[in-house]
Structures are given as C-alpha cells and as structure tokens.
Amino acid sequence: xxxxxxxxxxxxELYARLRPGYRTSGEIYEALVxxxxxxxxxxxxxxxxxxxxxxxxxxxxxxxVGVDPDPVSLVxxxxxxxxxxxxxxxxxxxxxxxxxxxxxxWVIEHLAHPQLVFSEVARVLRPGGHFVFLTPNALNYVxxxxxxxxxxxxxxxxxxxxxxxxxDTFPVVYRANTPRRLEALLRQAGLQREALYLVGDPSxxxxxxILFWAGVLFERLTDGRLLRSLxxxxxxxxxxxxxxxx
Numbered sequence: 518x519x520x521x522x523x524x525x526x527x528x529x530e531l532y533a534r535l536r537p538g539y540r541t542s543g544e545i546y547e548a549l550v551x552x553x554x555x556x557x558x559x560x561x562x563x564x565x566x567x568x569x570x571x572x573x574x575x576x577x578x579x580x581x582v583g584v585d586p587d588p589v590s591l592v593x594x595x596x597x598x599x600x601x602x603x604x605x606x607x608x609x610x611x612x613x614x615x616x617x618x619x620x621x622x623w624v625i626e627h628l629a630h631p632q633l634v635f636s637e638v639a640r641v642l643r644p645g646g647h648f649v650f651l652t653p654n655a656l657n658y659v660x661x662x663x664x665x666x667x668x669x670x671x672x673x674x675x676x677x678x679x680x681x682x683x684x685d686t687f688p689v690v691y692r693a694n695t696p697r698r699l700e701a702l703l704r705q706a707g708l709q710r711e712a713l714y715l716v717g718d719p720s721x722x723x724x725x726x727i728l729f730w731a732g733v734l735f736e737r738l739t740d741g742r743l744l745r746s747l748x749x750x751x752x753x754x755x756x757x758x759x760x761x762x763x
Contacts, residue, residue, distance in 0.1 A: 528720035542750035564624035607633035631693035635706035655694035715748035
C-alpha cells in the first residue's frame, strides 16, 4: 500500500481534530518564516529544489534567492521571482552579511559536513539575521527504521511507499539531527536559539488504521518532557548575534 501525500494529510487532519492546538511541522515552519520576513528582507532558500515555502513569500520580500546543487531542480523551480544559483551549501557564492534570513527545509539530514554549512549560513547572514529550518529527528523510530535499511532498499521503498519521485530521493546521513547535536553545532557556528520545536506526526506509518492509532499512542507517550526528544521533526529559528567575519 502507498502512503500518498493526500493520505498522510488526511491522517494529519484527523490527528489535529483529536489534538486541538496541534500544528504540523510544516505549519510551524511557515509561521516562523512569516515572523522573520519584511518587505526589505533578503532571503536565501538553502537547497531550494523546485519550490517549497519560498513560493509563498517570494513576492513579499526584496530579494528572494534559491541555491541547490541540482541544476535540473533549479530550471524546474515553480516560482519565477526567485533568483537561482547552482551551489553547495558549504561553499555559498555570496559575500558576508548578504541576507536577512536563510531558510532550510529537508536539507540538514543530507549534509555530510553540517558544521561547514552552518558556518556558511552564519557568514552570509547579517547580524541579527535568522536561520529557520525543518529537518527529521534521528532519535525518532521512523528515522531509526529508515537508517537500518540498506541504501539500495531505501531508494527502492521510499518512492513506492510515499509516492515520491525517485529523482527526489537523496542519500541521508543525519550528522546533525538530534536536538543536542544540532544545538551544539549551531552555537559553535555563532547562531543562538530563539525557538526549537520537537513536533510529532503519527501519519508516517499509516498504512492501516491500526498503525495510525499506534502512532497516536506513541505521540501521547512522547508528549511528556522525558521523552519529548523522540518526536519525529525538529523545527527551529536561530539568530546571528554578532558579525563573525569569515
């Protein structure tokens, strides 16, 4: 059975009805971005792919820029207002303090050298600029199961189970993907936490209603402080407090 995006969203809506006040990681990410943008903002979408949240805000900021190592994704980007460049996240082709906001969704889990990337993010941010990100949590059971699968099996199953194009399935390494590790690396880069959310989502293994309800039970168990670090997604907003130079 395939867990299509529509099916996942149906279960997410059901869970939201069961848990008043619940927000998905995407909703929290979008809200954090909204808090940071202004009409004068210069915004960089790191690993922009074919679109993402920048599609919502490109017309509301002074300079929307997207970078990605995949030129095909940039050519197929859905928002024509976004200026695009082929680049790696650990070697950004921009001067110091070029941006007011750097966005990063579903990218950190792929980084082989996250410390270099975070240092580059801090370099291109102006003092007081923000880094807003969304990424999986390596401590969650969904990610642990994914990591236990051989790479060839991941590439085979993910497109079939989640109805995702094989071209959009990339290797994952999770070298910064725990709350503690992420906090340490971002602080080392000179970025200080304003908000960090650990967000649950019982829809990932909802191949059957029984599995969905098992996921709901897991979310209840991890709502407490002791097990909260096991939630599936990390959504954060960090600020550059000072000009770090090069």
